[in-house]
Amino acid sequence: MAINILISDSLSEDGIYPLRQERKLDLNIVIDTGLTPDELKVKIKDFDVLLVRSQTKVTRDIIEAADNLKLIGRAGVGVDNIDLDAATEKGIIVVNAPDGNTNSAAEHTTAMIMALARHIPHAHMSLQEGRWDRKKFVGVELKNKTLGVIGFGRIGQEVAHRAKGNRMDVIAYDPFLTAEKAEKLGVDFGSVEDVVKVADFITVHTPLLKETKHMINKEIFSLMKDGVRIINCARGGIIDEIALYDAIVEGKVAGSALDVMEEEPFVGNRLLKLPQVIATPHLGASTIEAQESVAVDVSHDILSYFNIGTVRNPVNMPSIPKDIIAKIEPFFDLGEKLGAFVSRLSDAAVEEINLYYAGELANFDVRPLTNNTIKGLLKRNLGNHVNNVNARYLAERNTIKINEHKTTTAKGFLNSIAVELVTATETHKVTGTLLNGLGARIVKVDDYVIDVVPEGHLLFIKHTDKPGAIGRVGTLLAEKNINIATMQVGRSNQGGDAIMMLSVDNHIENVDFLKAQENIFDAKTIDL
Numbered sequence: 001m002a003i004n005i006l007i008s009d010s011l012s013e014d015g016i017y018p019l020r021q022e023r024k025l026d027l028n029i030v031i032d033t034g035l036t037p038d039e040l041k042v043k044i045k046d047f048d049v050l051l052v053r054s055q056t057k058v059t060r061d062i063i064e065a066a067d068n069l070k071l072i073g074r075a076g077v078g079v080d081n082i083d084l085d086a087a088t089e090k091g092i093i094v095v096n097a098p099d100g101n102t103n104s105a106a107e108h109t110t111a112m113i114m115a116l117a118r119h120i121p122h123a124h125m126s127l128q129e130g131r132w133d134r135k136k137f138v139g140v141e142l143k144n145k146t147l148g149v150i151g152f153g154r155i156g157q158e159v160a161h162r163a164k165g166n167r168m169d170v171i172a173y174d175p176f177l178t179a180e181k182a183e184k185l186g187v188d189f190g191s192v193e194d195v196v197k198v199a200d201f202i203t204v205h206t207p208l209l210k211e212t213k214h215m216i217n218k219e220i221f222s223l224m225k226d227g228v229r230i231i232n233c234a235r236g237g238i239i240d241e242i243a244l245y246d247a248i249v250e251g252k253v254a255g256s257a258l259d260v261m262e263e264e265p266f267v268g269n270r271l272l273k274l275p276q277v278i279a280t281p282h283l284g285a286s287t288i289e290a291q292e293s294v295a296v297d298v299s300h301d302i303l304s305y306f307n308i309g310t311v312r313n314p315v316n317m318p319s320i321p322k323d324i325i326a327k328i329e330p331f332f333d334l335g336e337k338l339g340a341f342v343s344r345l346s347d348a349a350v351e352e353i354n355l356y357y358a359g360e361l362a363n364f365d366v367r368p369l370t371n372n373t374i375k376g377l378l379k380r381n382l383g384n385h386v387n388n389v390n391a392r393y394l395a396e397r398n399t400i401k402i403n404e405h406k407t408t409t410a411k412g413f414l415n416s417i418a419v420e421l422v423t424a425t426e427t428h429k430v431t432g433t434l435l436n437g438l439g440a441r442i443v444k445v446d447d448y449v450i451d452v453v454p455e456g457h458l459l460f461i462k463h464t465d466k467p468g469a470i471g472r473v474g475t476l477l478a479e480k481n482i483n484i485a486t487m488q489v490g491r492s493n494q495g496g497d498a499i500m501m502l503s504v505d506n507h508i509e510n511v512d513f514l515k516a517q518e519n520i521f522d523a524k525t526i527d528l
């Protein structure tokens, strides 16, 4: 079946070449960049993939109307134009291109700092208007000035690197910046307040989040040096524009360079009328190189998602390095089956899911494996609505606690996964492993040691360890023309509780005939 891809913002044609030349998948690529939100809401119904830059607002409204959507690709970094919660709830994976435009954005920021320091746009305009005004445009040097960088991720660090080339001192703030890291990168570091108190130029490079909205506000402006210059090439909204306007008019801020504003397009914004302000229309990532690079990255993730089910740059799922994915991927199917198996052992509401990773697996970030296992467990009640993207969200929405436990010793196995389901009245635990060359096995159900291939139609019986119980089950199944392929038994102690685990050739619709037997106190069919 064709995979329908809608591209709703203008993207580099060279960048989507990987999609154009894909032969394994049947891709139908539609480019429509002039859609209103209402038009997009109608059109999106037919599409499996939506590919955007920052212009298309992928709101909850649009996501809810997107009946077939599986993936939203953002050819760029910022995903504040996409309702991530709505996408996650609907099980739609969001991918971006986190480093394809880093260099362009850092170069643009550097250009803006220099243009601001030397009044280049205004001097140029004045010349165009026929004036030779050399006095009006006296600037300031960057050398020996301090650049304050708020948000010290990819772009912030690249900007700092260039600033040091201009012999500036750099002081940065980022919640992830430690003294050790700062020293290694050759910058000072401190709190937002520390940074703004000493900086001559302040540039912001955080994402726009609830926590960063208006983080540069009236109070923060009041701490700044007189004559400070403010640069925003990250996102409108990080700086409170009313506070910025007032700080410029009051003379606190000598100048500001803005590539982004709270409302875009920002033609007509009153900040543009101030002579201290220079601006560009969100051009940070607008280079041939960056546009090609981000579109290539997202195109590869689309292909990877539909070809092998994994992506490199997920935004609403854990992002795990390729080498770790390669190590944990073989366990995905086992995890999902253990989840499905344990979900059949109780009909009570699940309150908690404990995942125990033992052996080599314990050394890795196993969150994608956990998601897949939870998916298997929740499928019993939620069906195909649950997937790797929304499994954790759906569990948490149902107030199910999820705990990962790790230990490097796997008791005789190289690796094992155990999934424990806790309800108000009972707890069940199923353990599985991958046997070298032999594939997946369930090796323990609750306290019973077994050895069962987790596939096909399984029959799980709890009984009392009395002579005749096993034979009786065989006879009853034969009477119903149900062929037993394999059978395992386990018991706690002689004459005590015991289990039978059978693999049969057909699905058994109703097991009441087994439950009605003396000595059999539970029977469940489990189709994996």
Ligand SMILES: NC(=O)c1ccc[n+]([C@@H]2O[C@H](COP(=O)([O-])OP(=O)(O)OC[C@H]3O[C@@H](n4cnc5c(N)ncnc54)[C@H](O)[C@@H]3O)[C@@H](O)[C@H]2O)c1
Binding pocket: 077, 078, 079, 098, 101, 102, 105, 150, 151, 152, 153, 154, 155, 156, 173, 174, 175, 176, 205, 206, 207, 208, 211, 212, 233, 234, 235, 259, 260, 282, 283, 284, 285, 286
């Ligand atoms: N103007 C443009 O065209 C353009 C181009 C690319 C990116 N951007 C914007 O720049 C932003 C940064 O891009 P990046 O590639 O450097 O992202 P990044 O993820 O590498 O870095 C962002 C940094 O911000 C930090 N951060 C988060 N919350 C913070 C807070 N409250 N205070 C201080 N720091 C905080 C993070 O720890 C991280 O280190 C993007 O989110 C995007 O919105 C704009």
Ligand SMILES: O=C(O)[C@H](O)COP(=O)(O)O
Binding pocket: 053, 054, 055, 075, 076, 077, 078, 079, 101, 234, 282, 284, 285, 286
């Ligand atoms: O977040 C980004 O990557 C930049 O803001 C670029 O946005 P754009 O793709 O609309 O140029």
